[in-house]
Amino acid sequence: MKFKIKILDKDYEVEIKEEKDGVKIKIDKEEFFFKEKAKTEKKPSFSQKRESEENEILAPIPGIISEIFVKEGDLVKKNQKLLTLSAMKMENEILSPREGKIKKIFVKKDQSVKQNEILILLE
């Protein structure tokens, strides 16, 4: 698909071409290639998904990990402080939703995280 657009007083020729693994957009002589996101692994069945979701502690809002209070292998109680996520100059203490063992910690101090990014996996 080829078309022309005019921004301010300049004309641009744009060409959009779908390719096997993405989309190529050519603006005048410059080419941009947008690769399709790698296919995710086979989706787990509903029951499997539930189970893993219950064990995942996700970032409720985007922010920066300012402190981590636990390490892998630690046994934690319900409502125990796991880490502090700073966002918009607020300090958010993330508590453990249940008793359990810390299986994996996916983040480091001072790391920025997106909303819903996995922080900690409970066993």
Add this chain to the structure above:
Amino acid sequence: MKILEFEKVDSTQKKAKELAQKEKTPWLVALAKEQTKGRGRKGNFWYSPKGGLYFSVILPQIDIDNLQILTFLASFVVAKTIKENFKLEPFIKLPNDVYLRGKKVAGILTENLICNKKVKISIMGIGVNTNLDKFPKELKEKATSLKIELGKEVDNQKILREILKGLQEIFQKD
């Protein structure tokens, strides 16, 4: 609204957090005449001798998506209180500090306890340099007080009441 006044605490924020874990009473306020370990963000020290206004409020349940603008709105409430009462021109350094003539006069620290993506407890700590005569050397260039700016004492209770009223209005609007 219930205000618990303490002569001296390590930090009103810590006090309010303890209180909130015992009984989750929204609008319970921990007020102190003096803090020995007044905290700002990331554990920064908040100079809190007698004369200043230091308090922490247990906020009502709030949706996690509204959390991020909360500190913002509180800065406006503090700045508005200062502007309307004293005809000073506060400057808000978003999201959480209020300045007068380039020096910090008030700060806000919001802390939330989050479990299962739900906000269990939100505590907002506010420190206003009201009736402070002077600051230590290291803060002299960075901080000021209402008393220094106005050349007279101000009424801490009145400022407290107005800030709390402003905070309550934020929640009523939701």
